[in-house]
Amino acid sequence: MCPWCSGELGAAPLASPAMASPSNRFVPKPFRAGIRRRLFLLALSLTLPIALISLVRAVERWRSEQELLAERSLATARRAAQLFDADVNAVHTILASVSRLLRIEDPPERNDSLLRHVFDETSINLTNVFITDTLGDIHGSLRRAAMGPALPNMANTEPFQEVMRTRRYAVGRARRSVVLADTGWVLPLTMPILSENSARPLGIAGASIAVDSLAAIRLVRDLPEGSVLTVLTSGGDVLLRSAELDTWLKQSPGDSSMMALDFAHPDAVQEVKSLDGTNRLVAHAPLASTDGLLYIGIPVSATLEVARRQFLLDLFIGLMGTLVFIGFALFTARRITDPLLALSEVAGDLAAGDRDRRANVRSGDEIEALAHSLNRLADTVSDRERALEASEARYRHLFSTSPLPMLTWRLTDGRIEQANDAAGVFVGASEVGADTRVLDLIVEDERDAFAELPLPDVASTMRAGTWTLRDRWGGRRQVELFVGAIEREHETVAVGIMIDVTERRRAEAELEQSREQLRQAQKLEALGAFAGGIAHDFNNYLSAIATNAELLRDELPLLSSHRLEASEILGAAQRASALTRQILVFSRRQVVHDERLDVNSAIHALRRLLSRLVGEQIEVRITVAPDAPRVMFDHGRLEQVLMNLAANARDAMPAGGCLTISTERTTAGDLRLRVSDSGAGIPPEVLPRVFEPFYTTKTRERGTGLGLAMVYSIVTAARGEIVVTSDVGQGTEIVITFPGIADVETPHEVNPVASDPSGGTEHILLVEDDGAVRKATTSLLTRAGYRVTAADSAFAAWELLEAMPEPPDMVLSDVVMPQVSGPEFAARVAVQYPTIPVLFMSGYADDDAVMQGIASNSLHFVAKPFSAGQLLGAVRRLLDEVRSA
Numbered sequence: 001m002c003p004w005c006s007g008e009l010g011a012a013p014l015a016s017p018a019m020a021s022p023s024n025r026f027v028p029k030p031f032r033a034g035i036r037r038r039l040f041l042l043a044l045s046l047t048l049p050i051a052l053i054s055l056v057r058a059v060e061r062w063r064s065e066q067e068l069l070a071e072r073s074l075a076t077a078r079r080a081a082q083l084f085d086a087d088v089n090a091v092h093t094i095l096a097s098v099s100r101l102l103r104i105e106d107p108p109e110r111n112d113s114l115l116r117h118v119f120d121e122t123s124i125n126l127t128n129v130f131i132t133d134t135l136g137d138i139h140g141s142l143r144r145a146a147m148g149p150a151l152p153n154m155a156n157t158e159p160f161q162e163v164m165r166t167r168r169y170a171v172g173r174a175r176r177s178v179v180l181a182d183t184g185w186v187l188p189l190t191m192p193i194l195s196e197n198s199a200r201p202l203g204i205a206g207a208s209i210a211v212d213s214l215a216a217i218r219l220v221r222d223l224p225e226g227s228v229l230t231v232l233t234s235g236g237d238v239l240l241r242s243a244e245l246d247t248w249l250k251q252s253p254g255d256s257s258m259m260a261l262d263f264a265h266p267d268a269v270q271e272v273k274s275l276d277g278t279n280r281l282v283a284h285a286p287l288a289s290t291d292g293l294l295y296i297g298i299p300v301s302a303t304l305e306v307a308r309r310q311f312l313l314d315l316f317i318g319l320m321g322t323l324v325f326i327g328f329a330l331f332t333a334r335r336i337t338d339p340l341l342a343l344s345e346v347a348g349d350l351a352a353g354d355r356d357r358r359a360n361v362r363s364g365d366e367i368e369a370l371a372h373s374l375n376r377l378a379d380t381v382s383d384r385e386r387a388l389e390a391s392e393a394r395y396r397h398l399f400s401t402s403p404l405p406m407l408t409w410r411l412t413d414g415r416i417e418q419a420n421d422a423a424g425v426f427v428g429a430s431e432v433g434a435d436t437r438v439l440d441l442i443v444e445d446e447r448d449a450f451a452e453l454p455l456p457d458v459a460s461t462m463r464a465g466t467w468t469l470r471d472r473w474g475g476r477r478q479v480e481l482f483v484g485a486i487e488r489e490h491e492t493v494a495v496g497i498m499i500d501v502t503e504r505r506r507a508e509a510e511l512e513q514s515r516e517q518l519r520q521a522q523k524l525e526a527l528g529a530f531a532g533g534i535a536h537d538f539n540n541y542l543s544a545i546a547t548n549a550e551l552l553r554d555e556l557p558l559l560s561s562h563r564l565e566a567s568e569i570l571g572a573a574q575r576a577s578a579l580t581r582q583i584l585v586f587s588r589r590q591v592v593h594d595e596r597l598d599v600n601s602a603i604h605a606l607r608r609l610l611s612r613l614v615g616e617q618i619e620v621r622i623t624v625a626p627d628a629p630r631v632m633f634d635h636g637r638l639e640q641v642l643m644n645l646a647a648n649a650r651d652a653m654p655a656g657g658c659l660t661i662s663t664e665r666t667t668a669g670d671l672r673l674r675v676s677d678s679g680a681g682i683p684p685e686v687l688p689r690v691f692e693p694f695y696t697t698k699t700r701e702r703g704t705g706l707g708l709a710m711v712y713s714i715v716t717a718a719r720g721e722i723v724v725t726s727d728v729g730q731g732t733e734i735v736i737t738f739p740g741i742a743d744v745e746t747p748h749e750v751n752p753v754a755s756d757p758s759g760g761t762e763h764i765l766l767v768e769d770d771g772a773v774r775k776a777t778t779s780l781l782t783r784a785g786y787r788v789t790a791a792d793s794a795f796a797a798w799e800l801l802e803a804m805p806e807p808p809d810m811v812l813s814d815v816v817m818p819q820v821s822g823p824e825f826a827a828r829v830a831v832q833y834p835t836i837p838v839l840f841m842s843g844y845a846d847d848d849a850v851m852q853g854i855a856s857n858s859l860h861f862v863a864k865p866f867s868a869g870q871l872l873g874a875v876r877r878l879l880d881e882v883r884s885a
Contacts, residue, residue, distance in 0.1 A: 048322075070269040073283035073298055076219070080229055081285040081294045083215035088289040091189045091207050092169050094129070099193045099205045102131050104139045111140025125213040127177055127186050131193065133203040136160055147178060154206070159190040163204050167192045171290050173233075173249055174211055174240045185211040185245055216294070217242050226278060226299040234291040244276070251275070271300055339367045343374065350378050405479075405498040409438045411455065412491060426500070428472030438496070443468045443476065456485040456494055466501065477502045539577070539843025542865035544772035546573035547780055550868045577865045594718075596741060597633045599663055599671060600624040606639055610646050610659075617656035618649070628663040629740030631671050637714050644711050645675045645734060652679025652732060670740045676733035682726035690724055759784025759872060762809035762879055766790040767797040767825060768841075769817045773864075777812070777871070784872050794820035798828070807833050810879060815842035837882045839874060841866070 101118070102111045115129055119142055130141040136155025141147060154160040159172035172188035186208040193203045211217055220229040220242045230248065231240040241248040269283045280297035287294050339361050349357040358378060359371035399406055405423035409416045414437040419427075427441060442450050446468055456462055461484040471477045479498040486493050553566035603622055611620050642661070649659045657678040664672045682690065691712040715722045715736055726732040764786050768774040774790050781788045789808065791797035794817060801807065811829060813822040826838040843864040862874040 069281060070283070073281050073296065074269050074285070076223070076298075077283035077285040077294060077296045080216040080219050080296055081287050083219060084231065084294060085287060085289040087209065087214055087216070088171055088189065091126070091209060092191065092289075094126070095169070095189065095191045095205045095207055098129060098131065098207075099191065102140050102205075104131060104133050104193065104203045106139075108139050108141075108144075112142075112144050115140060115142040125210055127208045127210050129205075129207045130154075131203055131205045132160070134164070134201055139203070152178070154204075157188075159188045159206060160204060163190045163192050164201060167194070167199075167201060171239065173237065174245055177208065177210070187211055187214065187240060211240065211245075214240075220296065223296070223298055226280075226301075228274075228280070228297050230295055230297070231287065231290070232293045232295075239290070239292060272297075339371075343367065343371055346371075346374060346378075350374075350381070356382075402497075405500075407438065407496045407498075408493050409496070410491060411485070411494055414438050417493065423498070426471060426477075426498070427469065438494075441469050443470060456483045464496075469498075478505050535843050537843075539864035540770040540773050542573050542576050543843075544770070544776045546570055546577075546865045546867065547773075547776035547871075549573060551776070551779055551783065554868075573865060594632045594634050596630050597635055597638065598630055599633075599638065599673065599738075600626075600628055602635060602638050603642070603661055603663070606642055610642065610661075613643065613646050614650040614659055618653055619658045621658060621660045623660070623662040625662075625664045627665045629665055629669060629671050629742075631718075631738040632741055633718055633738060637718070641711050641714055641736070642675070644708070648708065649675070649677035649679060649732075652677055652681075657731075665740070666737065668740075671738045673736040673738070674733060675736075676731060678731045681728040681730055682724070682732055683728055687724065687726060759786060760876065760879060761785055761787065763787045763789070763806075764875070765797060765801060765808040765811045767794060767811065767813040767817070767822065769793060769814060773814075780868050780871060781812075781875070786875070793817060794822070794825035797825065801829070801833070807836055809836075810875070810882070811836055811838045812875065813838060813840060815840050835882075837878050839878050841871075 098115070098118075102114060111131065119126060119129060126142070128141065128143040128147075130138050132138050132154050136153045136157075138144075138151045138154065141151070144151070159170060162170045162172065169191040170189070172190065174185050174187050177184050177186040187210075188206060188208045190204050190206040192201045193205055194200065195202055216229060220227055227242075229240075229242040230238060233239050238248045238251050269281065271279060271281050273279050274297060278297075279300040281300050282295050282297045284293060284295040286292075342361055343359055346357055346359040358375045361368050361371040399408075399418065400420050402420055403422055405426045406420045407416055407423055408418040416436045416438060439447055439450065450467060453464055454462075456464075461482055464481040464483045466478055466480050469477050469479055478501050480501055482497045482499075484495045486495060549566050549569040553563055553570060556563035556566060603624060607620060607622055614620060646659060649657075653659075660674070660676045662674045664674070666672050690708050692709065712722055715738075718738060720736055720738045722737075723735045724732065725735075759781075764781055766774065766777060766781070766788055768777060768790070769792055771792070774792065778788045778790050789800055789804075791800055794813075797811075797813075811826065813825060815822040817825075822840055822842070826840070829836055829838060838860070840859060840861045841864055842861075860874065860878050862871055866874075
């Protein structure tokens with residue numbers, strides 16, 4: 001272990017310069033069970049029983065007063081209900097007599113006279129008595145003169161409608177009188193007049209009684225001020241109230257949650273806050289006459305005031321006794337403990353660094369002598385600390401204000417003693433402290449090397465190298481460490497200064513990576529251009545060889561040995577064509593042409609090339625599903641995908657292994673292609689970046705970082721999906737899913753060779769700069785019956801075209817030609833001769849527009865080298881297409 005950083009690893013809060021002072025390490029504890037507290041507890045134990053007794057007495061007095069008042073209120077409510085029922089029943093008896101005495105069909109004057117004769121002698125204070133027919137017209141009234149010459153119709157009144165509906169005696173809601181001079185409040189009461197035989201209503205008999213004359217109302221007048229009486233119907237509507245009738249007749253339990261609560265608890269007594277804001281003690285009683293509810297509310301201030309005053313008096317007596325006992329305890333405790341506490345506080349302040357604090361005790365006993373001794377000790381310590389602080393002031397200032405992170409740690413165990421603000425910001429305040437070792441700041445994989453560093457020299461500062469630290473955000477930072485040593489008391493302390501070089505190293509690495517990527521891109525571009533140029537020329541040679549060999553073979557007898565030799569030449573040309581196609585795959589200059597591709601056949605055709613690519617030490621296993629669907633995909637792009645994946649698998653298995661390629665049909669009808677190896681696998685931290693361009697974990701000689709990026713681009717462009725899974729030490733599997741297409745009856749061939757179609761007699765303008773290809777193509781077309789005019793350049797072809805009396809039926813042009821390319825020539829032909837179709841031919845297309853046109857089938861194209869059947873078939877199809885259009 002390093003002598004700077006020995007001991008177990010740990011962490012502590014940020015250390016400050018003051019932590020190095022021994023005087024600051026002792027903090028006196030306050031008295032936790034002293035004399036003052038004990039005396040206070042004694043006084044409290046004596047006062048608690050007195051306070052508890054007072055509280056219990058007050059509560060019991062309060063409860064008894066409440067129960068007594070509740071009984072009185074309930075009795076009052078029941079008495080008021082009896083009085084109200086008696087008045088209502090008396091009026092009911094009167095109306096029953098009236099209904100038998102009066103007849104509706106008699107003249108109103110007779111009925112009026114009878115009513116006056118009967119009720120002039122009665123003692124009941126009725127404001128009016130009347131009878132009406134079923135239409136509401138009055139046929140007799142006790143107070144006809146007071147009601148005026150035009151008697152009102154009662155049909156729209158609430159009492160009339162209620163009686164006609166129920167055919168029962170009813171008590172209506174209080175209303176303003178129409179016969180009293182002061183329009184006082186009256187309570188209407190009505191009952192039906194029924195026929196003797198059919199119980200059919202003949203009319204109604206009604207009466208009204210002054211509210212103030214009701215016995216229940218007079219009972220409330222004798223209660224304390226603010227008391228109210230309220231009568232509710234069975235439906236919860238307010239029928240009568242002793243005060244504020246205009247407001248309360250509009251209320252119902254549905255309008256007020258408090259009224260609904262009262263109505264839900266009949267025969268109960270409770271304290272509620274009324275709508276007018278007054279707290280009342282409310283007693284309920286049911287009414288037999290109306291099936292409703294009567295309640296009387298008496299203000300709480302009038303009913304419970306005595307109980308409340310007694311309760312407050314008892315509480316006050318108990319509280320005053322408690323305060324007296326507590327005050328006495330505090331006074332006694334202060335006289336005894338204040339001098340001791342003063343000395344304790346002075347000692348604590350001195351230990352905390354307050355040099356000017358002194359004890360000032362005048363008790364005249366041993367405590368005062370102890371205070372003088374403490375003051376002399378404080379004077380001595382203060383003088384020594386001032387001298388020490390003067391020598392350390394400059395060091396502390398430089399240390400704390402340095403913009404560079406600085407640490408000090410003990411060489412005996414490596415524990416950090418001090419860290420300036422810059423170190424706390426850089427590493428994190430929670431990561432450096434008195435219990436942290438300097439080794440904790442170094443990342444684990446560099447700690448062993450750090451432990452081997454030599455001890456710093458007191459006489460000089462040494463550069464301790466570049467180390468990786470974890471910053472406050474968890475990132476890795478590289479710092480250059482400079483270490484010195486200072487002597488302090490009986491030990492040596494190391495001082496370290498850190499310079500952050502992370503960004504500088506990162507910029508240097510990124511610059512080098514950019515340069516390497518540029519070099520790789522330039523290499524690939526040069527290789528692509530070189531391979532494309534070779535493929536172009538080579539395909540021209542192969543076209544001439546293949547065409548002439550096919551023409552020669554067709555001229556020879558079937559059993560001629562020379563015919564077999566010509567076939568061998570043709571086969572060699574086709575194999576060379578396959579090799580050229582692989583060159584174009586790696587140069588990414590092949591023509592993209594989506595077709596109904598049989599992936600199974602394509603994989604089998606590529607097996608030999610894959611085996612040669614991965615080497616003999618790797619076994620290539622191919623397992624294809626017979627029902628795998630075909631996909632719309634370019635054959636060359638599929639080869640490019642498989643070649644890149646095979647190359648990656650080869651690099652993952654340097655000691656040999658197994659490369660497995662399989663196909664299967666998904667439940668959705670898509671094609672799933674699996675490529676797996678038994679190699680080293682991909683680490684989890686690398687797996688999310690495998691598709692990034694130029695990202696690679698290989699050496700510069702073994703990879704460019706473009707292989708999987710190219711595969712991802714090809715697959716996603718074809719609307720496919722690609723997923724990579726890998727386990728370190730177990731291998732890697734890449735799953736590619738392509739949208740499947742419906743099967744066709746004719747199986748697809750990897751390299752289809754169309755049979756020679758019949759020729760034609762049309763005129764074809766051939767533009768080809770290579771003489772051998774031009775001559776062989778001319779012979780092939782002429783033998784098929786076509787008339788051919790050949791040109792070795794676009795300029796020559798244009799001159800021939802302008803000199804022709806009639807334009808040719810089609811143009812067959814090479815793509816890559818000197819000076820003017822085939823697409824440029826075709827564009828000019830399209831302007832001057834828009835009806836002439838153009839068929840391109842080339843070993844590769846170096847023009848992006850042409851490649852996109854061929855891939856989307858907007859341009860017609862035949863790839864070199866081609867067989868006679870392929871060329872003649874393409875020519876015939878284009879001519880027939882133009883003719884049918």
